[in-house]
Amino acid sequence: MSNALPVVDKKFEPKDFKSDLKPIWCPGCGDFGVLQSLYRALAAIGRPAHEIAFVSGIGCSSRIPGYTTAYGFNTVHGRALPIAQGIKIANPSLLVLCAGGDGDGFSIGGGHVAHAVRRNIDLTYIVMDNQIYGLTKGQLSPTSPRGLKTVTSSLGSLEDPVNPLLYVLGYGASFVAQGTAADLPGLAAIIEEGIRFPGFAFINVQSPCVTYGEDEWQIKEQRARMKSLESLGHDPKDQLHAMDLARAYGKELYTGVFYRNPAPSPTYDQLVLERQKEKGASAPDPARVLDSLIQR
Amino acid sequence: MLDNLVIGMAGSGGDGIVSAGETLVAAAATEGYYGIMTKSFGSQIRGGESSCRVRISSGPVLNPGGTLDVAVALNWPDFLKFGAELPVGGNTVVIYEAKSGVTADKIPIVGVTPAEVVAVPFGELAKKMGGTDKAKNTVVLGLLAGWFDVARETLIKNVAKKLAKKGPEVVAAAERAFNAGVAYAAEHPLKSDMRMAPPKDGRGTKILTDGNDMCAAAAIFAGCRFFGGYPITPSTEVMQYLSREIWKYGGAVLQAEDEIAGVGAAVGASFAGVKSMTATSGPGMSLKTEMIGLASIAELPLVVVNVQRGGPSTGMPTKPEQADLFQACFSAHGDGPRPVLAPTTVADTFGMTVEAFNIAEEYQTPVILLSDQEIGQRKEACTPVDTAKYKVVERLRPTPAELEDYTRFRFTDTGVSPVSQPGMLGGNYLAAGIEHNEKGDPTASGAMHGKMNDKRHKKLVPLVHRRDLFHVEGDPAAPLALISWGSTAGVCREALAIARRRGISAKLLVPYLLFPVAEEVYHEFFIGVKAGLVVELSHQGQLYRLLRMYVDVPRGIRSMCRSGAAPYLPEDVVRELRAATLGLQGETAETRQPQE
Numbered sequence: 001m002s003n004a005l006p007v008v009d010k011k012f013e014p015k016d017f018k019s020d021l022k023p024i025w026c027p028g029c030g031d032f033g034v035l036q037s038l039y040r041a042l043a044a045i046g047r048p049a050h051e052i053a054f055v056s057g058i059g060c061s062s063r064i065p066g067y068t069t070a071y072g073f074n075t076v077h078g079r080a081l082p083i084a085q086g087i088k089i090a091n092p093s094l095l096v097l098c099a100g101g102d103g104d105g106f107s108i109g110g111g112h113v114a115h116a117v118r119r120n121i122d123l124t125y126i127v128m129d130n131q132i133y134g135l136t137k138g139q140l141s142p143t144s145p146r147g148l149k150t151v152t153s154s155l156g157s158l159e160d161p162v163n164p165l166l167y168v169l170g171y172g173a174s175f176v177a178q179g180t181a182a183d184l185p186g187l188a189a190i191i192e193e194g195i196r197f198p199g200f201a202f203i204n205v206q207s208p209c210v211t212y213g214e215d216e217w218q219i220k221e222q223r224a225r226m227k228s229l230e231s232l233g234h235d236p237k238d239q240l241h242a243m244d245l246a247r248a249y250g251k252e253l254y255t256g257v258f259y260r261n262p263a264p265s266p267t268y269d270q271l272v273l274e275r276q277k278e279k280g281a282s283a284p285d286p287a288r289v290l291d292s293l294i295q296r
Numbered sequence: 297m298l299d300n301l302v303i304g305m306a307g308s309g310g311d312g313i314v315s316a317g318e319t320l321v322a323a324a325a326t327e328g329y330y331g332i333m334t335k336s337f338g339s340q341i342r343g344g345e346s347s348c349r350v351r352i353s354s355g356p357v358l359n360p361g362g363t364l365d366v367a368v369a370l371n372w373p374d375f376l377k378f379g380a381e382l383p384v385g386g387n388t389v390v391i392y393e394a395k396s397g398v399t400a401d402k403i404p405i406v407g408v409t410p411a412e413v414v415a416v417p418f419g420e421l422a423k424k425m426g427g428t429d430k431a432k433n434t435v436v437l438g439l440l441a442g443w444f445d446v447a448r449e450t451l452i453k454n455v456a457k458k459l460a461k462k463g464p465e466v467v468a469a470a471e472r473a474f475n476a477g478v479a480y481a482a483e484h485p486l487k488s489d490m491r492m493a494p495p496k497d498g499r500g501t502k503i504l505t506d507g508n509d510m511c512a513a514a515a516i517f518a519g520c521r522f523f524g525g526y527p528i529t530p531s532t533e534v535m536q537y538l539s540r541e542i543w544k545y546g547g548a549v550l551q552a553e554d555e556i557a558g559v560g561a562a563v564g565a566s567f568a569g570v571k572s573m574t575a576t577s578g579p580g581m582s583l584k585t586e587m588i589g590l591a592s593i594a595e596l597p598l599v600v601v602n603v604q605r606g607g608p609s610t611g612m613p614t615k616p617e618q619a620d621l622f623q624a625c626f627s628a629h630g631d632g633p634r635p636v637l638a639p640t641t642v643a644d645t646f647g648m649t650v651e652a653f654n655i656a657e658e659y660q661t662p663v664i665l666l667s668d669q670e671i672g673q674r675k676e677a678c679t680p681v682d683t684a685k686y687k688v689v690e691r692l693r694p695t696p697a698e699l700e701d702y703t704r705f706r707f708t709d710t711g712v713s714p715v716s717q718p719g720m721l722g723g724n725y726l727a728a729g730i731e732h733n734e735k736g737d738p739t740a741s742g743a744m745h746g747k748m749n750d751k752r753h754k755k756l757v758p759l760v761h762r763r764d765l766f767h768v769e770g771d772p773a774a775p776l777a778l779i780s781w782g783s784t785a786g787v788c789r790e791a792l793a794i795a796r797r798r799g800i801s802a803k804l805l806v807p808y809l810l811f812p813v814a815e816e817v818y819h820e821f822f823i824g825v826k827a828g829l830v831v832e833l834s835h836q837g838q839l840y841r842l843l844r845m846y847v848d849v850p851r852g853i854r855s856m857c858r859s860g861a862a863p864y865l866p867e868d869v870v871r872e873l874r875a876a877t878l879g880l881q882g883e884t885a886e887t888r889q890p891q892e
Contacts, residue, residue: 021726021737053568053718058729065726066738071718072726073567074738075560076590082524082557086564086572087718089548090522094568094718115553272548279543286545287683289513290646293503294680295325 012046014039021066030207030219031061033181034128038068038097040184041191047095054097055084057104060135061128061207064099078109081116084123085268092269095195096123103133106162107142113202117171119268120199126191127164128207131217138212145250150212165246165258168202169239174261175201176242178254181208182222186255193257199264206253222253229256236260297493299354301444302361304382305436306347307370309337312433317348318675320437323447323454324352325504325677328495333675334360336381337614345374347382352446354496358641358786360674362865364388365490366444368436370418372396372404380862387411389486391439393418412487416480426473434470438477445491448478503680507642507671508533508575511601512541514649515573519688520599521547522572524561526554526580529613530669531603534575555580559587559600566596567727569717571653575601577669578611578620585627588662592632592752594727595705595715597656597691599649601665603672604782606860616670617860618782619834621842624664625811631749633756635659636811637765638666640785642676647686648808651765654689659755660715666810668833670783670863691715699723704736707747711754760814768821770796770803776876777821777828777853778804781839784864788831791869798870800877802828810839813846827852827876831869833860852876 017039025031042052052070056062058077065072075083084098105113105127116125132150133139139152142162149156168176175197179187187205194201208217215221234241234256242259303320307313314335321333332351338344351361363385369375369392375382384390384405392403394415403413416439422431434455441448452474456467505513512534515523523538525531539549547570552558555576562572576584581602591598604620606612624636635655639648649665656663694702694714699722706713716723725736731748733739759765770778770792780788785806792804805821807814830840830853837855856872 048721050721050724051719055564063738066728069724071567071716071724072728073564073594074726074728074730075563076586076729079556079560079587082552082560083564083567085550085557086522086524086561086566087568088564089550089561090565090568090570090572091719111553112557115557275543276546276548280546282544284544286517286519289517289541290503290505290681290683293505293509293513294500295322295502295504295677296500 010048012043012048014043017042017049017068017070019067019069023067024063025060026211028210028219029060030130030181030209031064031128033184034061034126034187034205034207035064035067037179037184037187037191038064040188041195044188044192045095045195051093052095052097053084053087054099055080055087056098057100057109059101059104059133061099061101062104070097078104078107079112080104081109081112081125085116085119085121088121088123088269089272092122092273097126097195098123099126099128102127102129102131102141102143102164106164106167110142113168114171116200117168117173120174120265121268122199122270124191124194124201124203126203126205128205129164130207130209130213131161132209132212134209134212161250163246163249164204165249166243169243169246169259173202173259174199174264175257176259177202177257178204178206180206180222180226180253180255182219182226183255186228190257197260199267225253226255227252229254229258237262297489297491298365299493300361301352301365301446301492302363303350303366303368303440304347304364305368305370306345306375306378306382308374309343309346311370312430313370313436314346314348316433316437317350319451319454319458320440320446321350321352321675321677322504323450325502326450326499327447328497328499328501329353329447329677330355330357330502331677332357332360334670335673336378338377345377347375347378349382352492354493356678358789359783359866360863362867366391366440369393370432372398376404383865384408384410389414389490391416395419414484421476421480422473425476427469431470431473434473435477438474439481442478442481443486443490501679502677504675504677505642506533506673506675507639507645507667508603508673509537510642510645511575511649511665511667512537514646515599515653516541516545517683517686517688518650518653519571520573520653521545522562522565522570523547523574524550524552524565524572525558525574525576526552528555528577528580530605530673531575531577531601533672534601534603555583556587559584562598563587563591563596566591566598567594567717569719571597571657573599573601575603577603577605577613578607579609581620581623582627588634589628589630589632590729591662592628592634593729593731595660595752596727597660598662599652599656599665600662601667604666604668612861614669615861616668616783616863617834618668618784618832619836619838619860620666621810621834621838624666625842631753633753633812634662634664635756635759635809636664636666637808638782638810639671639808640782640806642671642674643678643681645671646681650686650688654687655759657689657691659712660691661755666782668783694720694723703734705732705734705748705751707734707751711751756812759809760812760816762809763817765807765809766814766817767806767808768803769806771801772803773824774801774803775824775826775880776800776802776873777825778802778831778869778873779807779828779839779843780804780831781807781810782832784832787864787866788869790866791873794866794870795873800873802873810842813842815847818843818847822850822853825850825852827880829854829856829869829872829876831856831864833858833863835859
């Protein structure tokens with residue numbers, strides 16, 4: 001089932017992953033920073049663009065695959081993860097990236113995250129979290145803080161926000177990290193580490209909406225607030241401490257790897273390959289698929 | 297001697313009546329008979345009432361048959377719960393449990409005097425000879441083998457084989473129970489000779505399977521190497537079969553977290569270049585709608601199987617209905633066309649499934665295969681499919697020259713453009729649910745949107761000229777017409793044959809391709825037609841209304857439709873056909889000039 005990939009012996013630069021499409025994002029949008037960091041991470045990884053499948057949902061952030069030279073798939077709202085998993089299972093040799101916004105990942109598509117986690121399927125999921133629905137012009141998002149006034153909550157939101165970090169840690173994810181568009185080298189390093197991680201890697205990125213976001217969420221403010229987990233002396237092998245730190249989502253801006261399982265479960269895609277190898281040893285002829293049904 | 301035998305049996309869940317039916321149809325198939333077995337249950341997971349209908353024939357069978365030749369009631373309350381599913385008529389032999397205390401002249405079948413009514417002490421024989429009340433179903437098998445002379449040798453062999461792992465004592469007890477049934481039949485002969493004619497073909501000439509397994513096997517043949525789905529009655533056997541078998545062929549099955557993820561993963565796998573399928577039923581189909589639209593606009597091959605059940609909503613999960621035709625043709629927003637195919641039997645489910653994959657690949661489109669509970673879950677004994685007859689189509693992939701400057705959605709004469717896949721150097725493009733230009737870049741241009749809609753519709757035009765996707769049977773010049781699809785088409789085929797024997801001349805059109813609607817095919821079929829029926833199991837008469845939307849349907853064609861659950865019987869259709877011929881005669885009379 002997997003396709004033999006041509007070996008390309010070449011050093012890559014970030015610009016090799018930049019497409020000719022001009023982003024629709026507003027000037028100053030955090031997503032530009034995510035895109036730049038991703039270019040750098042991909043150059044460091046060194047897989048050619050045609051061996052990368054980059055899947056997204058719907059939203060400003062989900063336009064990102066089109067701005068890369070990878071095979072992109074800008075799908076429907078909330079369903080990037082199932083589609084990305086189908087790609088990975090169909091061809092495990094591909095590097096599969098998945099991206100979307102907080103609405104995509106924790107509202108309409110929230111049900112899919114837990115299952116990608118428990119399969120530990122080898123792909124990297126980048127959520128560009130801006131606490132607002134920007135593409136539809138400023139409605140509440142699942143990560144909007146309680147009380148936030150928006151066009152759909154003109155009297156203030158009545159709900160607590162989702163805590164993406166704590167949710168995904170709670171699902172049992174083996175790689176959970178957070179970055180910010182305010183720190184491009186840091187974010188590039190986190191993305192690179194996520195891609196290299198053998199299994200499902202979840203990266204929450206604080207990527208502010210310059211048009212509908214609150215002032216205190218913007219790049220400049222983030223730069224002042226961010227604290228690296230490393231500087232706090234956090235050991236990314238310590239799952240409980242990671243959860244403790246993740247509780248500060250919305251209050252503190254921690255960056256870096258919250259949790260990295262030192263002994264993750266085998267990936268779903270690897271197990272698929274093993275099963276195909278084991279069961280496919282006899283290589284039956286598909287033309288004889290009905291033979292076993294003959295009543296003798 | 298009989299060429300054809302329809303047996304209906306009912307009992308409580310624990311009576312093993314369905315298992316007896318399975319053993320019977322399998323033994324008959326082994327001996328070379330054709331056959332169909334359907335089963336029907338109450339909604340309980342265990343216990344409750346259960347029934348089956350077994351039809352055995354020396355020639356091909358297309359439906360489970362009409363009025364029963366033989367009715368077996370292990371207890372009356374359970375038998376009666378199935379009502380019209382197990383119709384007793386004047387030619388039926390009724391066999392029931394003597395312990396019920398009901399005398400033969402007092403059986404609770406109202407308004408019909410069956411040909412023969414026989415009380416048999418099933419439970420007593422089972423206990424005495426088989427050592428347990430549970431052997432009742434084996435006594436039934438012995439009795440049927442004795443009276444109707446079906447597959448006696450194979451039956452006893454198969455019963456023994458089935459129980460072998462329970463030890464020689466259990467096998468011996470079962471053999472005694474079976475022989476007790478045979479002996480009882482010999483001691484109490486039926487008034488009329490109802491022995492089955494021997495099969496025309498020899499042993500080992502039949503395959504036995506249900507529509508869902510057939511669909512899954514055909515998918516493997518057609519090159520399907522990824523299945524994403526979610527369990528839902530009555531389609532789950534498709535996933536069950538593939539989850540056992542597909543690995544051997546280098547494929548994979550993902551039982552997804554929900555219906556949307558199942559089809560989503562299939563869309564993803566197709567994007568990655570692998571033939572993919574999902575299978576579901578009504579509620580799941582509703583959930584998958586958005587993904588079908590995505591596959592349309594991204595021009596990705598995808599096969600979506602809908603094994604229809606009664607709806608709307610949860611509806612009737614274990615009963616057949618043909619009320620998802622509108623949904624298959626039209627669900628999804630926007631002008632997203634998708635071919636819709638429907639098999640009519642377990643046997644032709646193979647060809648239609650292969651066709652679904654071929655069309656999906658050739659035209660880079662989602663294809664909906666509309667099966668139904670009846671076809672999906674009935675067992676059919678039929679001649680093996682000659683797989684050599686079927687070709688397998690692959691999607692058009694770009695040549696090395698085309699990859700030099702690749703344009704994914706390039707406008708072509710056919711509307712089909714070569715499709716690359718991740719891993720292909722130079723083929724990189726953006727697939728999207730958003731409207732795009734030829735390169736795949738997002739666009740908000742109305743002109744481009746119109747051109748892309750043209751492209752997506754143009755691709756499918758050759759389909760309506762595929763005459764092989766339409767079968768016309770009967771007298772081509774007949775003024776009386778039937779149109780039917782899916783499992784109901786099998787009922788109409790038999791109705792046509794019965795009508796012919798009664799001197800009624802009619803013809804039947806069976807569309808295997810339901811959408812796009814092949815207007816020419818229907819127009820041609822309607823030439824010379826004065827009256828007719830579009831026969832289907834849906835309250836609204838969905839095929840009839842679909843045809844009215846696209847085709848000039850003659851005034852004399854009317855809809856014969858009703859809600860599902862109990863399939864039509866061939867006699868129902870013959871009766872309506874007869875009424876239609878009388879109507880034609882009446883019309884001729886009306887056009888006569890009055891005499892002074």
